[in-house]
Amino acid sequence: MEVSIRDVASRAGVSISTVSRILNNTATVSEKKMLAVKEAMEYYHYEPNQFARGLKKQTSNMIGVYFPNGADSIFEVSYYLELLKGIEKVMAYQNYSMVLISESKETESRKKHTPKYLEYIRQKRIDGLILSGLTNKSVEDNADVVWQIMEEGYPVVYIGKRVHKEGLNVYAQFEQYNVQMIEVLRNSGHKKVLLFMARSHNHYVKGVMDRIHSEIPDMEIFLRVTDSHFEPRDHVLQDIKEYVLRRGCTAVCARGIEDAQILLSVCAELQIKVPEQVSLLSVEHRYDAGTLLYPQVSSFYVPAKDMGVGAAELLIDYIENREVNETSIEYETKYIERNSIRRL
Amino acid sequence: MEVSIRDVASRAGVSISTVSRILNNTATVSEKKMLAVKEAMEYYHYEPNQFARGLKKQTSNMIGVYFPNGADSIFEVSYYLELLKGIEKVMAYQNYSMVLISESKETESRKKHTPKYLEYIRQKRIDGLILSGLTNKSVEDNADVVWQIMEEGYPVVYIGKRVHKEGLNVYAQFEQYNVQMIEVLRNSGHKKVLLFMARSHNHYVKGVMDRIHSEIPDMEIFLRVTDSHFEPRDHVLQDIKEYVLRRGCTAVCARGIEDAQILLSVCAELQIKVPEQVSLLSVEHRYDAGTLLYPQVSSFYVPAKDMGVGAAELLIDYIENREVNETSIEYETKYIERNSIRRL
DNA sequence: CTGTTAGCGCCTTCAT
């Protein structure tokens, strides 16, 4: 049996407006009625119906989270997981909830399919949107619509390199820390380095390589651009054989701890000692993730969880019309030296 | 500017009911009006307001997912991640979305705080709920309410050992495969085994130990019950020193690949060879996760993703009043032999 | 096949 504001009102012997006032404490109500209403609410376990409330207020207290890069990778790549953790944390204390929006598979029916996250916005299911990884096709196809939405002032925060002048934005210095990784290795005397990058970052690749070539011209970089965020183990095995054993790379840069772990396992299999025979430098998105491996791996720490927190807070502030003093927040990357790099 | 069904109707020169009928294709409409309406919908980028629709139908096409064990662990333990993947997959093709429900921190204000997932149910935000890990306090405190909801026929599927006769349920044979792990080791000649279990599984511990003692009496089990789903590295280091080096365990059972990875790294640090000096047997929730390590670790595979799929499908079938032939699905665990166990 | 209309549950003026 569904209980509505009416039931509460009648049990408490007041009108529904009084109940409503108490719910939203939008006016003072006499102590007596107050108590009666509270009693009735508890009695019925009353909770206001969100459809009705939303119909009036047009707000759902839900925010959408859309990471396009394939459903599975969201739950495998620690970068995304840390972002989610951060977002989740904010949701918990701000009394919002997050809706994970996944692209619905085949909607062949309509040719020009509206992506789900736009649908959710127009349907008012969500009060705001957190986006990351806009290199994905489904978004590029709809870039104009996304922009339009941002321009209309719809609350959107984008995590990553800014794609549009409007909207809120949170990012780390991807290009910069990739260059710094090479610098670190150069400073330890390395000259030939194997560098992994994900194809989804391919719009960064040129920038990174150009800067390396101009700023650190004496380095020989072997670039491996791969489809996913981390490589299947047997590919990595081949890569190590090719670039470390055959071509003589003395160091490898991993994109994340997942990569680093596989690299270490492959090296163990090939009986290549780290760091004695090959050095390893990684990126870590979870703080101290590098200490879980052996040897502990030196890393650039990208504070992904903080970025998630920042994104969510920014979004909610904006939604609730609070002051948003910055529309774009940059997060610092920190180098943590451990024991996986050998000084040549 | 918000566009409503009325705008569409007037531009198409029809009544709102005609538009509604087309939206829900709930009756046949003349070709001509059909086209006019479609045109108007595209023109306005019309999407039906979910509040209004929900107010009428009392259904949101969202399902709640609540895993109590602390927000962070959800995004760290591959068991939960695989469940999420499975659920997510179903959401995508069933046109539902999932709301991750996290306990809101301190709501000291009300003493007897209604947990958020119950709130969401009563507020009609979600059409059904997927729960896992009910050992958590916040749920135990509200066990009566949860049961009441299940008895009222509210759609809930519980992932794990059934806690109540009502409701839908999906589970793996936790007790059984834990015993089988010990059997596998016994069959390879091991007599002293270090076994990790999570505190959140402590209601299983007695059952597992009793069965081991009665079915495999010649084994000496050292049980380590830990707070989280996987141990901090330095704890593991101490454990290995204590149980393997000092007390002479010849094999270790890990609760998941996260554990196994740390164990391998610790063994590397202590220069203990796997499997030559100590054998390792793990549980894996992601298929073939054990092959990413070196040596590849023998595992009991728990099909967590399939369980997530099963849970979500069961739930949606139930919500949509389709036939639910089984109310409880058991998933088989599979032993995969690799290279981490030495025959003594 | 199509239009008119009565709510769905809540919030919010407007009176009192």
Added chain:
DNA sequence: ATGAAGGCGCTAACAG
């Protein structure tokens, strides 16, 4: 301080 009443956008009878 409180109650009555209109309307948010949509669906589903009901009438034609």
